[in-house]
Amino acid sequence: xxxxxxxxxxxxxxxxxxxxxxxxxxxxxxxxxxxxxxxxxxxxxxxxxxxxxxxxxxxxxxxxxxxxxxxxxxxxxxxxxxxxxxxxxxxxxxxxxxxxxxxxxxxxxxxxxxxxxxxxxxxxxxxxxxxxxxxxxxxxxxxxxxxxxxxxxxxxxxxxxxxxxxxxxxxxxxxxxxxxxxxxxxxxxxxxxxxxxxxxxxxxxxxxxxx
Numbered sequence: 001x002x003x004x005x006x007x008x009x010x011x012x013x014x015x016x017x018x019x020x021x022x023x024x025x026x027x028x029x030x031x032x033x034x035x036x037x038x039x040x041x042x043x044x045x046x047x048x049x050x051x052x053x054x055x056x057x058x059x060x061x062x063x064x065x066x067x068x069x070x071x072x073x074x075x076x077x078x079x080x081x082x083x084x085x086x087x088x089x090x091x092x093x094x095x096x097x098x099x100x101x102x103x104x105x106x107x108x109x110x111x112x113x114x115x116x117x118x119x120x121x122x123x124x125x126x127x128x129x130x131x132x133x134x135x136x137x138x139x140x141x142x143x144x145x146x147x148x149x150x151x152x153x154x155x156x157x158x159x160x161x162x163x164x165x166x167x168x169x170x171x172x173x174x175x176x177x178x179x180x181x182x183x184x185x186x187x188x189x190x191x192x193x194x195x196x197x198x199x200x201x202x203x204x205x206x207x208x209x210x211x
Contacts, residue, residue, distance in 0.1 A: 004028035007045060007053040009035060010206040013068055014052040015199045016162040020072035022191035023158060024079035034206060069102040069159045076155035086156075090149035097141065097148040098156040100134075101163050103127060108134035109163075109172045135174060138164075142178040146185065153189070161186040 006021060006028050008014025021028050033042065038049060046053045046066045054071045056063040056078065065071045076084040086094035108128040111118065118126050128134045138160075141148075148156040165183045167173025186192055 001057055002027045002029045003057055005055040005057070006030045007033065007042065007055075008051045009033050009038075011199065011203040012051050015195070016068040016159055017052040017054065017071045017075075018199060019162065019192055019195040020075045020155060020158045022195040023084060023155065023189075024075040024082055026075055026079060032202065067102070068162075069098055072155050072158050073098065084153075084155040086149045086154050090152075090154065093141075093145075094149040094154055094156045097138070097160055100138070101160040104129070104134050105138060105163060109167065113172055135176075139176050139178050142182050146182075153186075157186060 004021070004026055006014070006017065008018065008030055010032065018030075033039070033051070042053075043049055045055065045064055048066070050066070052066070052068055052071060054065045054074070056065065056074075065074045076082070104127055107126070108131040111126075111128070112131045118130055123130045123133075145151070147153050148160045161182065164173060164179050165187065168175060168179055168183055173179055187196075
């Protein structure tokens with residue numbers, strides 16, 4: 001049995017963690033589902049019935065990890081020989097921007113996409129403040145740093161980078177030179193290309209089955 005079982009849906013957020021699996025060189029198998037026919041048993045793995053989800057077959061027991069940011073960091077922890085974890089000087093930025101992307105940035109993007117307007121008074125309550133504040137915070141960081149933790153790639157970039165790449169692609173983030181340069185650095189990584197090719201093929205197959 002492979003070390004990990006990866007549950008996902010074609011062309012979903014699962015792409016974020018497939019990239020991480022390939023960066024880590026993890027021994028995994030995937031279980032492909034679709035939006036309408038996820039088995040009831042999957043709720044035993046993730047009660048939210050959402051993907052991705054990862055099961056680590058560890059000795060005589062299993063560990064379940066959900067939430068893409070958590071999955072990706074877990075893979076860095078379990079594959080420490082790959083150098084994907086931050087060193088002592090990178091750790092603050094690593095966790096800062098990983099959790100920023102999973103929290104304020106995603107909230108800001110979803111809020112804008114849903115057409116939810118945040119007033120000045122409400123911005124004090126909202127974890128992301130405003131869309132403009134969240135976007136400019138990340139843009140300012142990338143203006144002087146090549147990667148999330150500083151000067152080199154870490155596992156945080158698989159999550160933050162996915163948000164930026166998709167944001168540019170689907171127009172949920174503005175076309176800023178800092179975002180474009182960051183995305184291009186990441187999309188040239190062999191693990192990204194490899195994982196993306198798998199998901200693209202699965203997406204094509206899923207579309208053909210539905211058609």
